[in-house]
Amino acid sequence: MFRSFVHTAAVCSALLLASCASVTDAGSAPEAKAQPERVLLIGLDGLRADALDMYDAPTLEALAERGARAERMIPVMPSKTFVNFYSIATGLYPENHGMTENAPYDREARTGFVNPMSAQDPFWWQGEPIWTTAEREGLTSAIMFWLGSEVAHDGLRPSIWTPYQHDKPYQERVDEVLAWYDAPAEDQPRLAAVYFDRVDSVAHRNGPENEAVAEAVADVDGYVAQLVAGLEARDLLETTNIIIVSDHGMAELSDERIVAVDDWIDFERVYSPHMEGRWGAGAQPYIFLFSEDGDQAAIDEAHDAINASGNEHVMAYKAGEMPDHYHLDHPTRGPDLLVVAEAGWSLVAPSLEQSPRRIIPGNHGYDNMDPVMGATFIAAGPRFDGVGEVAAFENVNVYLMIACALGLDPAETDGDPAEVARVTGGRCPAQ
Known part of the structure; x- marks a missing residue:
């Protein structure tokens, strides 16, 4: 109902995706390539699973058409930001990673999480994030603003990380991410991640079905288009698994x-x-x-x-x-x-x-199985091309997808290898 025309750069990027990226037959292993396989994880806070059906987002649509799109990705409970982006990073349920809500309270320590200080306190962040797994096995990771990335896990940090800066312009974020790929090949990140909050912020203020949300979706779609075009310009697109995830959906509220x-x-x-x-x-x-x-x-x-x-x-x-x-x-x-x-x-x-x-007009945190809390999952690249639409799955499976794409020996998670095999069209083993 709010689909609208957006700027030409995004449209061109979508056409580029549809025309130039190679497609591997579902169920077969990716062909060996001279360049190593990579992962670019993009977090779009608050992008409800049905957003692409309501709003114009040509780049996301092109990625979905080329690769895989979930009917919805099921968040963990509660369907809040800190909880879910950390479950995506660790593959663990809140009962196992400790981030039980945006500001958890620990009854034994009789203390609560306080932002921003607690963001760099290892006490709150349990489990092993995927970037720690990558660094432990010798792969470079570069993480911008992903929850949990500001602390060391077992003494390991991402090779590149930065404290959260809510007001950092999105254009600077995109430019910085693409600059990571301008390093010598051996120093480029095999795992990169970046986070954008705009859709969530706008949907809270206006409700999830609103022209302002349509504009926010078009805005972030344009920045994703720049990332895709930047990878293409650096001859990295065909070997990069671009994984788009959100943390939760959004419900309409009323007085x-x-x-x-x-x-x-x-x-x-x-x-x-x-x-x-x-x-x-x-x-x-x-x-x-x-x-x-x-x-x-x-x-x-x-x-x-x-x-x-x-x-x-x-x-x-x-x-x-x-x-x-x-x-x-x-x-x-x-x-x-x-x-x-x-x-x-x-x-x-x-x-x-x-x-x-x-x-407020929009909020989340409700039962994670409710469809309006459904999150977005879109992925394209060697592990996902040609898969198409897949049935709903839990977000704790994303860690294993990334580990598979990068050839990592994963930590113990709550993910299901059979689900990972299904979402990757059989390119990741079911066991």
């Missing part, structure tokens, strides 16, 4: 779709980082509750009150009793009680608010 939780939760006996933390109470898609001083009765009472309320727009789950697909029972950062709103609804606690919070 009329709110659930007040005060009557069910005694905030004197439990702690909620979302309602009592650094930023105070606010409208939330979910809330974590931790018992104060081991007061399990307070957790049980809140759980029973919510689920007996008859309100069909909210559910509560105790630790160890969450749906199987949540994977949130981290030993020190998983909540004692998880309260989740239906997609498009907001949880509020008026008794804790100093003033009523405005409900």
Whole structure:
């Protein structure tokens, strides 16, 4: 409904992709090439799985037509940015990598994640990111703004990394990434990654189906076009696996779709980082509750009150009793009680608010199996060309796809090699 014409450079890049890139038969191994296989991972925050069906994005469409596109990529729970981009990097569920939300609270350490300081504190970042695997095996990695890339893992860092700079112009990001490939061949990154937040920021402010989002999608599509054209100009396109991922989708919110939780939760006996933390109470898609001083009765009472309320727009789950697909029972950062709103609804606690919070037009964090939380996955290159559309899969499989493309011995992950084989058209082994 919001498809529109965008600038000629993106269109030309799309045509270039469709015409010049070689296609390998699905199910066969890539032909040996003089240049080594590479991966360029591009993170587009908040790009919902159906974005290409609603908005004009010729470069992304050309990559999808040439390679593989998922019906949707299933985020981990909660469907938040830090959680999911780190699951993509590590191939692990939150219960195993510790980034259980954008600002996790650790009940054992009795402390919470605070940005930007905690971004460089190894305490918060468990598991092994794909760039650490690459560096351990002697491959150069260059990572710009990917979550978890600012800390050393087992003493290893990406060969090139930089602290997050939210206001760094996108053109500078693109120019810097392409400059990495101007180094001598032996110094060029085999694994590179870059992140763009614009679609998420715009969709929060305007809702997911809005002309402003169409413009944001066209904008990032143009920068992807520059990256593709830059690889082509350097004769690297045919040996590079370009993997486009987002972290989550987006739901439309309304001031009329709110659930007040005060009557069910005694905030004197439990702690909620979302309602009592650094930023105070606010409208939330979910809330974590931790018992104060081991007061399990307070957790049980809140759980029973919510689920007996008859309100069909909210559910509560105790630790160890969450749906199987949540994977949130981290030993020190998983909540004692998880309260989740239906997609498009907001949880509020008026008794804790100093003033009523405005409900933003768009948000995420809801049940990861809900289609509106579906993320984008598009890939083109030696491991993906000719695959076409694939059924939904979990984002914890992306780590194994990258490891396969780079010939790495992967760390232990929660990914499924059979799923990786399916998404790569059999070019990565099922076991």
